[in-house]
Amino acid sequence: MKLFPKWLAAASLGLLAPFSYADSSYDAFVSPEKKAPDLTGFYGGLSAGIYQTDCFIADDSCRSGAWKLYGGYDITEKVSLELAYHNLGTIEDLDISGTGASGVVNLPVGKNGFSVLGKVGAVKLNAKGTVKNVVDTQVIASEVKKSATGMLIGGGTEYEIDNNWKIRTEYEHIGGDYNLGLFSIGVGYSSL
Incomplete structure (x- = not known):
């Protein structure tokens, strides 16, 4: 018998939810017009560059070409969350790639x-x-x-070609076991 009040409360909330909108002109029983999904704030891009790290076998520094595919969401005009796939090429017969997540702060200059x-x-x-x-x-x-897994710290510049297209240059340092630095330049598209 104790489950009945919880079940009744859940059912009541489910039935009342469509009517809880602040907009009084909303009618829960009339199907809204189909709209394209709002993608405002999403962005993505592709960068290519070179990275340098300590060699795994030889006592030297190793370099390789690299590329990165990234995408993110602008939480505010200046702060975003970004996910990336890094392909760092081959060093000493080892193929190196990975994924990352970061918080990005973008500050306009003029x-x-x-x-x-x-x-x-x-x-x-x-x-x-x-x-x-x-x-x-x-x-x-x-x-x-x-x-x-290593910590990523980076910085760079970005230039807006127009409201959607951007050119980005950046340097990223990945600490930990790999301890590498990556310089890249790329192009991005934003759905502003």
């Missing part, structure tokens, strides 16, 4: 379309491939699969 941006977030990188080592004149190949 009224000419330029702005500076800063970001903080995290990236999970995956490295996989076959590593060949020489031991006593024998080549030993071993499969490597490694994942690591």
Whole structure:
């Protein structure tokens, strides 16, 4: 018997919900006109560049070409949340890629379309491939699969070509096991 009042309360809320809108002209029983989904605030882009990291095997620094696909949502005019897929190419026979999430602050500089941006977030990188080592004149190949999560800190500039298209340059540093720096330039589209 104790479940009946909870069930009754849930059913009552379900029946009253369509009538709880502040707009008194809303009629819950009349189907609203179909509208295109509102995508205001969403953006996406593609960047390409180069990254540098410490080599995994040799005591040297390694560089590779890289690209990034990103998308986000503007919470306010200056603050957004962004998701990204990073493809960092191949270093020492290891293919490195990963996904990340970050908060981005975009501050306009004057009224000419330029702005500076800063970001903080995290990236999970995956490295996989076959590593060949020489031991006593024998080549030993071993499969490597490694994942690591690191903090992402970045900054850059953005230029608005028009209300929708933007050019972005940025430097991102990913700390942790990979400890790498990525410089990229790209183009983005915003649904303002």
